[in-house]
Amino acid sequence: MLMKVYEHFAYLYVRGRYSRFSEKMAEILPMILEKFDARPHRILDVACGEGTFAVEMAKRGFQTVGVDISSEMLKFAKEKAKKENVDVKFICQDMRSLDFDEEFDLVTCWFDSLNYLLTIEDLEKTFAGIYRALKEKGLFIFDMNTRYGLAVGWSRYSCHIEQETEDILEIHQASYDFETDIATLRIIGFIRNGETWIRLDEEHKEKGYTLREIRERLRHVGFKELACWGNIKDMSEPQPDSRRVFFVVQK
Incomplete structure (x- = not known):
């Protein structure tokens, strides 16, 4: 499921504003490490x-x-690394079955990617794989959408235009299921291809977890929590209306 939701969306993703979040995290990371x-x-x-x-x-x-997990997204990643003339190794792999053993000093996972894991079991599998991938005392830094963020933030505009240019039209339709705490985002995209338009349809689902659920899974695999913020810039604690939370944990 995770691969399929980015099979076509990758083409809209790279042309939209989505990469700005990763750019901001790259700017902020040195402050966190310090x-x-x-x-x-x-x-x-x-x-x-x-x-x-x-x-x-x-x-x-x-x-x-x-x-x-998306080979389509990795194609764009490899092109970006080549364009910037840097050496980055990109691997097509499911985050629920990471295959590393004490190889990294730092692991990151940004832009609520972990919310795509729709069961607590899959979330713990991913945390466990990241734990194994880290060297002793290594850090894991990540963010997740909160239940409030998904229920209120995603659903504030039930239908809106995400991006519109001469060559692209991207429409989002959002809803939230309070029984399952799963948000659904339907993406309808149109990409110009010469004199015609190609239509893309994808459905994205994200699970809202409580801070308690996240912390329990982190502790269960062995992580020690160093920080939890509702705002990463001022490093403030999460509030009831925080739409996103950031964790810093250590092996």
């Missing part, structure tokens, strides 16, 4: 998408590996 006196050399970016964050880290001198 706060925890961390000096990583080798970084694993899980659910790396079209490679913005991984490439930015490589440009700053880090040895970087990017993992994503």
Whole structure:
């Protein structure tokens, strides 16, 4: 399921504003590392998408590996690394079955990618794989959409135009199921192809987890929580209306 939702959306993703989040995280990361006196050399970016964050880290001198389940997204990631003339290893792999053993000083997972895991079991599998991938004392830094963020943030505009240019039209339709805490985002896209238009349809689902559920799964696989923020810029605690939470945990 995870691969299919980005099979066509990748073409809209790389032309939209989505990469700005990864750019911001690349700018903020040095401040976080300084706060925890961390000096990583080798970084694993899980659910790396079209490679913005991984490439930015490589440009700053880090040895970087990017993992994503979407081969389409990785095509764009490889093109970006080549264009920026940096060496990033990109691997097509499901984040629920990571195959690394104490190879990284830092693992990141951005832009609510973990919310795509719709069961607590899959979330724990991913946390466990990341734990194994880290060296002793290594850090895992990630963000997730909160239930409030999905129920209110996603559903504020039940239908809106996400991007519109001469060559692209992208429409989002969102809903939230309060019984399952799963948000559904239907993406309808049109891409100009000469004198005709190609239509793309995808359905994205994200699961809203409580802070307690996330913390329990992290502790269960062995992580120690160093920080949890509702706002990463001022490093403030999550509030009831925080739409996103950021965690810093250590092996």
